[in-house]
Amino acid sequence: GDSVTQMEGPVTLSEEAFLTINCTYTATGYPSLFWYVQYPGEGLQLLLKATKADDKGSNKGFEATYRKETTSFHLEKGSVQVSDSAVYFCALSDRYTGNQFYFGTGTSLTVIP
Amino acid sequence: DSGVTQTPKHLITATGQRVTLRCSPRSGDLSVYWYQQSLDQGLQFLIQYYNGEERAKGNILERFSAQQFPDLHSELNLSSLELGDSALYFCASSPDGGANYGYTFGSGTRLTVV
Numbered sequence: 001g002d003s004v005t006q007m008e009g010p011v012t013l014s015e016e017a018f019l020t021i022n023c024t025y026t027a028t029g030y031p032s033l034f035w036y037v038q039y040p041g042e043g044l045q046l047l048l049k050a051t052k053a054d055d056k057g058s059n060k061g062f063e064a065t066y067r068k069e070t071t072s073f074h075l076e077k078g079s080v081q082v083s084d085s086a087v088y089f090c091a092l093s094d095r096y097t098g099n100q101f102y103f104g105t106g107t108s109l110t111v112i113p
Numbered sequence: 114d115s116g117v118t119q120t121p122k123h124l125i126t127a128t129g130q131r132v133t134l135r136c137s138p139r140s141g142d143l144s145v146y147w148y149q150q151s152l153d154q155g156l157q158f159l160i161q162y163y164n165g166e167e168r169a170k171g172n173i174l175e176r177f178s179a180q181q182f183p184d185l186h187s188e189l190n191l192s193s194l195e196l197g198d199s200a201l202y203f204c205a206s207s208p209d210g211g212a213n214y215g216y217t218f219g220s221g222t223r224l225t226v227v
Binding site: 034036041042044045049089100101102104105106 | 115155156158169203205215216217220221
């Protein structure tokens with residue numbers, strides 16, 4: 001079945017450091033890929049998405065490229081801020097038959113000043 | 114404000130009791146999804162409704178049930194509650210029956226069973 005594997009956390013970075021959170025997926029059909037972010041005490045918010053191979057999703061300085069050859073969708077940001085501290089979830093859904101998202105386990109990021 | 118409204122925000126109840134969680138989807142969205150988020154199991158898909166009809170079922174216990182009403186709001190009913198049911202319950206909505214546009218999540222209901 002479809003699944004997502006995310007790098008284990010927690011991750012602690014200094015402000016302005018480079019961020020990478022790894023995500024790989026297994027899918028039998030045509031997955032769309034997503035990154036969601038959850039701030040403390042809040043629900044999940046869509047951060048970015050990509051619907052086909054080689055697409056790049058980007059938002060708020062974050063970006064991720066849909067790599068079919070490596071079945072990956074790694075999240076990157078060039079310079080993190082304290083306000084980026086949150087839990088990040090990678091997710092997939094089949095583009096044509098998907099009724100649900102398959103979420104990774106989440107990666108907690110803490111950015112220290 | 115995401116546009117998806119969940120009530121109540123917090124709920125504390127005793128084992129064996131029954132509770133109802135409510136969700137109003139974003140205006141124009143026809144699908145409602147329920148997820149359970151716990152520390153040990155992450156985000157688990159429970160059930161989806163599309164325009165009033167059950168569309169997909171995930172890891173939903175028999176003690177749990179849901180429905181979507183004609184005005185598209187949805188309720189998740191949890192009965193014979195156990196300590197292990199303590200979790201965050203999220204509702205999400207999407208415009209269609211699939212996930213092409215991504216979900217919009219509500220802020221969740223934190224259920225504590227004591």
